[in-house]
Amino acid sequence: MVSVRLLDDVAIEDLAVGATVLGTGGGGDPYLGKLMAINSIKQKGPVRLLSLKEIPDDALLVPVAMMGSPTVLVEKLPKGDEALKSLSMIEAKVGKKVFAVASAEAGGVNSTIPLAVAAQLGLPVADADGMGRAFPEIQMTSYHLYGIRASPFAMSDEKGNSVLLDTISNKWIEWISRAVTVVMGGSAIIALYPMTGREFKEACVPNTLTFAQKIGETIRLSKQNRQDPVENLLKLVHGFKLFKGKIIDVSRRTTGGFARGEAIIEGIDESKGSKLKLNFQNENLIAIRDDKVVATVPDLITLLECETGLPVTTEGLKYGYRVFVTGIPCNPVWRTPKGIETVGPRYFGYDIDYRPVEELINR
């Protein structure tokens, strides 16, 4: 990577698609995310992507993100200044200017909102995030695993309301901010986990923006070159095809500020005769094929459209879609005991021990 990297429209489009692959169903719609970032860059100029070694130890890094149900965001667009407002609340509280914006998670919106904000403020974006994927709750970050506080935590809505939280634990941030998100109408734009450059470099999942861009580029070029996008993609991310099928049932409800539900996928071709059940809470959590668990959080479960290789988000799940269900090993930080405790299947209420997807696939 060169030391100054500016993102153009194609790069952002690739990044939004690739981040949606990492978003495992959540993290927001890539079309929306792309528009937000490209629009800001058109108005304010290009965004510089920062590699970790360019970040000073004493700099202030602040991730920004969309919080809430992605199903809501589709119909309730941000006004545009919410992230700036949330960021400036953090600056006022910390008493320091933000050096660079960062991502909380990878996702179609949550990887691109930082770009939009960075463009508007003329700041760089750190090439990293706090998950290497998307998860539904605030404390589910590598930042949290490294002991960094999510407080002060700022949230703003499109109506002009804002809230600043300071709590005794990151779980308390999750509980209070989730209730506020619901009252705000189901989504909010947040700034959180303010940290020093030193903390960020230790606790982040590095290079996820570059990686997301590479994933998006692979899908795009595969189609252009008439290659199989799914095969090329899975090679790049060291992932596995778990199932091929047609979505025959989706049940979905937006409760407690989350999009929860399940999809039933009926096998076709090599999966014919089987069924796969997919449970989600914003993100895909568990895939069960004919009563056999084939992948669980924290490994990534991503649905890719058979024809295009494009990722399908949980709010985009529809009857009749033909998809590959894929499994991608998560960042090693999530396979530690604290990682499993924070985001393993038992945390989400499933009576299942976590086993890595590469083990499950070889049973």
Added chain:
Amino acid sequence: MVSVRLLDDVAIEDLAVGATVLGTGGGGDPYLGKLMAINSIKQKGPVRLLSLKEIPDDALLVPVAMMGSPTVLVEKLPKGDEALKSLSMIEAKVGKKVFAVASAEAGGVNSTIPLAVAAQLGLPVADADGMGRAFPEIQMTSYHLYGIRASPFAMSDEKGNSVLLDTISNKWIEWISRAVTVVMGGSAIIALYPMTGREFKEACVPNTLTFAQKIGETIRLSKQNRQDPVENLLKLVHGFKLFKGKIIDVSRRTTGGFARGEAIIEGIDESKGSKLKLNFQNENLIAIRDDKVVATVPDLITLLECETGLPVTTEGLKYGYRVFVTGIPCNPVWRTPKGIETVGPRYFGYDIDYRPVEELINR
């Protein structure tokens, strides 16, 4: 009133009892409120009560209060530093030091919390509040009627969590802070409606602390002098006996951060043969005697124990209590069109036009 007035233990005990009369069932338990104030004053020294004319126009006045269901507060005591924390969040946001603490409403706790805070900070307390009674929601203040913003609005809980809100309307403060209160466990200590001395003097309901103390003193001295406390009290507040009875049924639920419910009171003596139904949401809202409305918000409906004349709060309603149901005309500010719109019976979902208690009683 002399220009320097310090409150001693007896004055505070009287004030807490009198404020509970004005609290119309809500505003907190006087025993708890008294303890909190006396405890702080013992530790830190006396509190000076400020008359309005002693408040400079450019001073910063900030009311502090308990928010949530009074039923919860009885079992979930404040830790002691929540109000200080909430106040200092406001100071940091406004960029100015608090000149004097004020009350948001009259009530056993909400008239005495300002005294406790003032003692701890060595600040005076303004002799006024924002209702002249208690109401269940944030926008239900004379401050609101005069166009003052409840934002910035700070809340803290006994665990150490704090939240600062800034919203586009006072109703949005109510909606968001109510959800936060529920997550915090049903109660929180808040600082709100920061305003200048000039605004405060225009928008407050003046002299309520002195008035509450006078009410408490009247009840205490009546008993001491073997006079009828209820008669003496009603003379002082220009109130009416609406009913005398025995509580025979109380249904109560804590939902959405409020204590809601109703009590059925069976007539005794002069009310024999009648029944009175009392609806409440933290505060008493409506009294209906044999299908005839005898008093509604915004007029004060207060239950007084027959023997002692002491006020009964909604969380203290119990089978077998013998009570006078009394009606007291509210402050004129509530009888304006905006006042009725904000706190009249229709706001609370009752299909009833407001009529002043003194008219209803003479029908």
